[in-house]
Amino acid sequence: MIFPEKMVYLRIEIPEESFEKELINIGKSRLLHIDERKGQKLFLEEEKRAEYLYALTEKFLDILEIKEKTAGYKEFQMEEVEQFLSEIQSEINSISNLDKEIKKEEELLHQAEKIKMITSEKLNIPHLIKNLKHIKLKTGLFPSENIEPLILSLKSYDVFYLSGMMSEGTGWIVVFFVEEESRIKNILEKNQVKEIPLQYFTEEFVKELEKKKNILIKQKKNMKEKYTAKLLLINSFLKRKISLIKVKKSVEKHNHYYFLWGWVPEKKLREFVRFLEYSSVQTFPAKEDAPVLLKTPQIFKPFEKLIQNFSYPKYGEINPTVPFALSFLVLFGVMFGDVGHGFVLVIVGHFLKKRYKDAGNIFILSGISSTFFGFLYGSFFGFHDVIPHLLFSPIKNINSILIMSLVIGVIMLSISFLLNIISLFKRKKIKALIAGEGGLLWFLIYWYMIGIVIKAVVFNLDVVIDLFILGFLLLLAFVYIFIRTKSLTTSVIDTLRELLETVTNTVSFIRLGAFALAHSALFLAVFTVAKLLQNEEGETGILFWLVVIVGNAFIIVLEGIIVAIQTLRLEYYEFFKRFYEGGGTPYRPFTLD
Known part of the structure; x- marks a missing residue:
């Protein structure tokens, strides 16, 4: 696993x-x-x-x-x-050609029927075709932008015509003439008139087409x-x-x-x-170029898709799916803690699962996490007097929620260090294990800094000696980088970069508390508007509940998306940084049914 x-x-x-x-x-x-x-x-x-x-x-x-x-x-x-396919090819091709011919004729017949219907009040085209002896006629469809040049060209000759629009972009025309058939034909062709042969307007043709279909x-x-x-x-x-x-x-x-x-x-x-x-x-x-077969518990399988969006694990690396899934649910729940909203996500996930199984399961698990933290915060669709809180209400305990966010950040980064140490040990990369980025030395530096902060801020003790020890540990990290890179400038920059990134990665988890507070603040805004719509006796009516329902729906959709994005950001850029490289190939065996 x-x-x-x-x-x-x-x-x-x-x-x-x-x-x-x-x-x-x-x-x-x-x-x-x-x-x-x-x-x-x-x-x-x-x-x-x-x-x-x-x-x-x-x-x-x-x-x-x-x-x-x-x-x-x-x-x-x-x-x-080859012999069999060659033998049946001409027979099948004849069917294919007949099929294409019928489809083409059906299309022209459909267009002829439209023209017949449009002109039925003025003309009976099938009757004219049978009874006109000295007068000829042509009909067809053309691009609507060609109507003016077409009409202008026809006016140069002794003809009678009817025209109009069949649909947006397509016009129809029926032209009656006595002589000059070749010239009339040229005019129609130049103006992109797609002529419909006159037999398509007759009953005999319809019967003939039915015979072809039956054949x-x-x-x-x-x-x-x-x-x-x-x-x-x-x-x-x-x-x-x-x-x-x-x-x-x-x-x-x-x-x-x-x-x-x-x-x-x-x-x-x-x-x-x-x-x-x-x-x-x-x-x-097998070496590092081997394909990867993940052994993930079934409940966390859907999260493999989110891992693949970042990069597939490389062979020999730790499978990040389980720590990713567990931490994803914790982070999402902290920022989106509400019992009612959690139930909504579970219900949405249940229906989504029928078509998109993995996405549906992620919705369900995220909803359960939101419900759990909703009980901790005592929040039910924004109401804080329906159920008692088991921990605290974020909006009333701002310091507590921010401290909790930092503690979660420290725990997650510590897990990230430990996973990297285990991975490096298994892959027998001893130098990187001892002093590389995410190795034992940097893990010690990280916790030593945390100890200094706690000693100075919480217990108000002197930390001068501790700062000297921290400087010595940073010097060891600098020496290791210098031996590896042989560059003084690069060594200084890399040491400071790793130190600052360790601090900023931890501080970045403050956003957990910020979004938990934003969740509560949005509720506060919704209920403020809703209370303005109460009557003079302070009783709630239809407008009050309409605002509450619409406001909750808005919060679920908008903040749900934002919180999911922020959770993925913390996972990909803070949590994965120390132990996960990616770039692997999924195991796909050759298979014959």
Whole structure:
């Protein structure tokens, strides 16, 4: 739980004749995270071929409207796959072309129907098409900005026209003329008129289109019955083939053997080896470039997403999820402590969980924390006389809430130091453990400064000797940095920077008390406005409760967002600074279904 799962690095030697069979065994194990930095790129042509054929099967399945793509699994020869897809391609393409033709005709028919409806009071276009002998007509749609040049051009000829707007940006026109058809056609084309052929206005065309649709439905049904089963099996085969080829990109070949590298959790090594039938395996200790498998208790799993927003842990580093989750809940609760608001967050989290599970769980846990601190503060939707406080009311005990904030800051930074010390000890970085940033020496300096402050401020004792001792400890830190950097200026700056950052990081936690007070102050403002709306006898009415409800809703949304941001800031920049570096890779084993 404290550290990620221990990994081992493997070198797998696979005989050439059993190469693909062994890759399938490795995929079935679901344990090997492949080292993709290796590889000689031996299978590029095979990859292109498989991807092309897979894309073809996906296209065919879409044309045949086969949505459900679950199927069994069967091995094929690539030549057999190519032959089958080639045989059915012309048949499926004819269906696709007919489908496109019908969709295009349906679109034009829809536009013709609109024009018929718009012009029905003035014109009966289907009747005119049948009965006009010497007068010709054309109709179509055009961009609305072209209406003036279009009308101007038509006025140069002996024509009659009707036009108008079909929708924003699109106009319609019907032109009657006797001669000069080619010139009228040129005018329409120049003004971007999309002509609708006259047959789209007739009943005969509608009937013909219905016939085409029925033919298409019948053809699709017949093809589905003939080809669906095999097409799905080939699709499944090619999908697996591509997965295998992606693994093949990470192998190297020497003589008649392929070599594959990757990582497996140490406690799963024996289980992994049992899946192998043809290979020999060499193991090596995993280094810092190994992938990371976190062992986080299920209740805190949602907080891994917030960790990843910052950076994924590096192999060998402490898993920060549990300390992050616990401290996040404490910080959020301190700043947002109210029993009623906590209940609201829990309810919101419950509904949010149905669609966004992790976010919903974070809302629920944060709501529980707010409720707990609400009982400590005695606050229920801002009312401080409904439940008794178990600790104190922040607005009435400003010094207490600020001191509590500093104490929480000291505890969190101390935990940060201790986590770093444990991490450095486990990774055997002895020099950094003793005198590096976040090491034992700086932890001693930090607590010595705290001791000096307590001695001088709380007990009012003389601290001159203590200041000399503190100066000596800082000198030791300076000497270590100087030995490491060989630069006097850098050593002075780094020593002062670390000292000031330690102080400012602690003081930064004052914001906990500040936001707890702001929470109470916002309530005070809401109730001040609400009380102004009470009647002369001091009785509360509808307006009073409306202000209270709206005010609480405003506080929950606005301050909830601000408090969440401030909590993350304290975590990322104060708490993580000493023990967490990040930059790791999640453990993602190669898997074959």
